[in-house]
Amino acid sequence: MQVGKPILYSYFRSSCSWRVRIALALKNIDYETVAVNLTKDGGQQFSEGFQALNPMKQVPALKIDGITIGQSLAIIEYLEETRPTPRLLPRDPKKRAQVRMVSDLIASGIQPLQNLSVLKQVGQENQLTWAQQAITSGFNALEQILQSTAGRYCVGDEVSMADLCLAPQVANADRFKVDLTPYPTISRINKSLLALEAFHVSHPCRQPDTPPELRA
Amino acid sequence: MQVGKPILYSYFRSSCSWRVRIALALKNIDYETVAVNLTKDGGQQFSEGFQALNPMKQVPALKIDGITIGQSLAIIEYLEETRPTPRLLPRDPKKRAQVRMVSDLIASGIQPLQNLSVLKQVGQENQLTWAQQAITSGFNALEQILQSTAGRYCVGDEVSMADLCLAPQVANADRFKVDLTPYPTISRINKSLLALEAFHVSHPCRQPDTPPELRA
Numbered sequence: 001m002q003v004g005k006p007i008l009y010s011y012f013r014s015s016c017s018w019r020v021r022i023a024l025a026l027k028n029i030d031y032e033t034v035a036v037n038l039t040k041d042g043g044q045q046f047s048e049g050f051q052a053l054n055p056m057k058q059v060p061a062l063k064i065d066g067i068t069i070g071q072s073l074a075i076i077e078y079l080e081e082t083r084p085t086p087r088l089l090p091r092d093p094k095k096r097a098q099v100r101m102v103s104d105l106i107a108s109g110i111q112p113l114q115n116l117s118v119l120k121q122v123g124q125e126n127q128l129t130w131a132q133q134a135i136t137s138g139f140n141a142l143e144q145i146l147q148s149t150a151g152r153y154c155v156g157d158e159v160s161m162a163d164l165c166l167a168p169q170v171a172n173a174d175r176f177k178v179d180l181t182p183y184p185t186i187s188r189i190n191k192s193l194l195a196l197e198a199f200h201v202s203h204p205c206r207q208p209d210t211p212p213e214l215r216a
Numbered sequence: 217m218q219v220g221k222p223i224l225y226s227y228f229r230s231s232c233s234w235r236v237r238i239a240l241a242l243k244n245i246d247y248e249t250v251a252v253n254l255t256k257d258g259g260q261q262f263s264e265g266f267q268a269l270n271p272m273k274q275v276p277a278l279k280i281d282g283i284t285i286g287q288s289l290a291i292i293e294y295l296e297e298t299r300p301t302p303r304l305l306p307r308d309p310k311k312r313a314q315v316r317m318v319s320d321l322i323a324s325g326i327q328p329l330q331n332l333s334v335l336k337q338v339g340q341e342n343q344l345t346w347a348q349q350a351i352t353s354g355f356n357a358l359e360q361i362l363q364s365t366a367g368r369y370c371v372g373d374e375v376s377m378a379d380l381c382l383a384p385q386v387a388n389a390d391r392f393k394v395d396l397t398p399y400p401t402i403s404r405i406n407k408s409l410l411a412l413e414a415f416h417v418s419h420p421c422r423q424p425d426t427p428p429e430l431r432a
Contacts, residue, residue: 055357067310074316081309093297100290112328141271
């Protein structure tokens with residue numbers, strides 16, 4: 001089998017896709033983007049072709065090294081194991097546990113509750129309140145945890161997988177008009193992250209599939 | 217600091233707690249259980265003492281080696297890194313990616329949508345339908361993925377972290393009366409898992425806090 005450039009199936013606005021785009025940028029991995037528009041044509045993730053690729057009908061999915069991986073954190077852990085530089089998990093197992101705890105808090109405890117398919121089920125009139133409730137509840141916990149783990153970034157002074165989850169989740173919070181005043185640590189770290197090149201180039205407003213009116 | 221036995225904050229019925237109990241049993245780690253009753257006293261996870269321990273107000277949390285870790289998969293990854301025998305992640309990075317993909321599919325894609333706090337928000341009359349929808353949607357994808365990854369267990373013939381997520385999620389499916397007929401691979405693997413000692417002793421019906429009428 002010929003193995004070419006990795007292919008990322010991505011949607012510009014998907015926070016989980018953004019996590020992986022940051023990892024690819026940080027690790028300087030050249031890749032192609034295949035845009036999967038989650039709202040056009042009734043949702044391109046429901047197409048037969050895409051379902052065969054990722055039965056969860058979600059982005060991101062990454063074709064790499066002859067395999068296809070779904071689930072953003074599984075993708076990032078694979079990249080970390082096969083392209084370890086720069087590292088996205090600290091050396092110390094206890095710090096690694098903190099990174100994974102923060103990552104999972106966002107990836108299992110916040111994002112799934114405010115993703116597109118759940119909000120559809122909740123119904124248009126309740127979406128905003130539902131999403132705000134999921135995010136503030138998670139951020140209340142996250143702020144408290146980060147106060148003991150954070151340095152410049154989520155865990156100490158090195159960018160880690162936790163930061164790859166944080167910035168996209170804060171962007172979602174912005175979209176859902178969550179007041180970030182009660183979260184000074186989250187806000188401070190997010191600001192530091194957005195100043196980094198890898199977070200900049202991977203940002204939703206700079207993707208091949210970003211609509212012109214949302215580009216920056 | 218004196219470091220004693222690990223302490224697991226657990227609720228007998230919590231599927232995420234069960235994941236960790238299986239890991240502890242497989243790795244033969246002696247531990248104490250502190251029961252956190254998620255329904256008694258308005259939810260003991262909301263007590264000030266427990267919130268200080270795990271700001272997410274969720275079980276499980278594990279006190280071990282002088283730190284406290286929340287989030288079941290972060291706990292299991294820590295146990296794997298510090299107590300590697302028997303291994304719960306294969307050696308091969310591609311197989312590890314499959315294990316993590318299946319684990320995350322359940323831990324981020326299914327369980328959070330049918331956990332207690334979400335079902336409370338959904339309201340009593342809609343709970344069953346909501347939970348069934350979350351589980352069948354996830355199981356449709358999982359069945360398809362397992363058909364290409366599974367051997368005797370979720371990924372090949374060795375028990376892995378993915379299996380620690382599978383059996384508890386199938387138990388939740390049972391509780392929510394999900395018809396498992398369309399999921400022969402899931403059902404077959406689950407049956408093999410339940411026959412294993414570590415899954416047996418850690419089962420919700422055999423915990424210190426299991427109510428007498430639910431014990432087996």
